[in-house]
Amino acid sequence: MNGRVGRPVLFQSFGKRLLHTFLPWLVWRRRGVTTREYWESYPTKHFLEMEPASLALLAEVMELAPDRNSAILDMGCNVGRHLNHLYGHGYRNLRGVDFNRVAVSDMQTQHPEMFAASKVTASSFQDFLDAGPEPVDIVYTRGATFENVHPSYPLVKRVCAIAKRYVVMVILETGHTYPRFWEYEFARAGFELAHLRRPAAALTPEHRVSLLTFQRLDG
């Protein structure tokens, strides 16, 4: 990932800002980063090392789910660096989803033990969630993942339908592909913002990502 800071919606042109603020679902579907083709040509070697924001995400997940049998789903898992970290810490009920078939195939060679013990699905978030997957204790994602899903798809509603307790996101809140109102969307789905860290980890190249933990209210 490059270190270029995207312009927040607030500083974009008036027309774009108006569109993004009031009619997010009408925003045109961006090509490139939103497509399977883009990610399948993006080398998986960029997702092997652990960065401070990734470690912050994993520390949060492990604190929220100390039970090693907790069902944990990584959305946009790519080659599985985060899943493998959890596996190394004793977690044995891991799942992942990513539409990048190259990354899922590379995962088998990069992390064979974790891969064999986990349920990894090569699918888009949309197809995966629409198929009604088994609920899990925690869903997490390390973007850019959710940021790339067009707002016309009810991503938050569908994710919350399968998350029994928490949804943890380390994502770009500014310079995103589409404008989102995460707190509002999660509140509508019965989740409240329980923890927010901006930036997700201090003094890192990826300091512009935030950590947001949403907790089910009736859980």
Ligand SMILES: C[S@@+](CC[C@H](N)C(=O)[O-])C[C@H]1O[C@@H](n2cnc3c(N)ncnc32)[C@H](O)[C@@H]1O
């Ligand atoms: C920036 S990479 C992050 C990978 C991983 N979370 C990590 O940090 O190691 C984004 C990942 O999300 C996946 N992705 C993006 N949009 C997706 C979608 N709609 N459905 C499934 N996977 C998607 C891509 O294939 C890619 O592997």
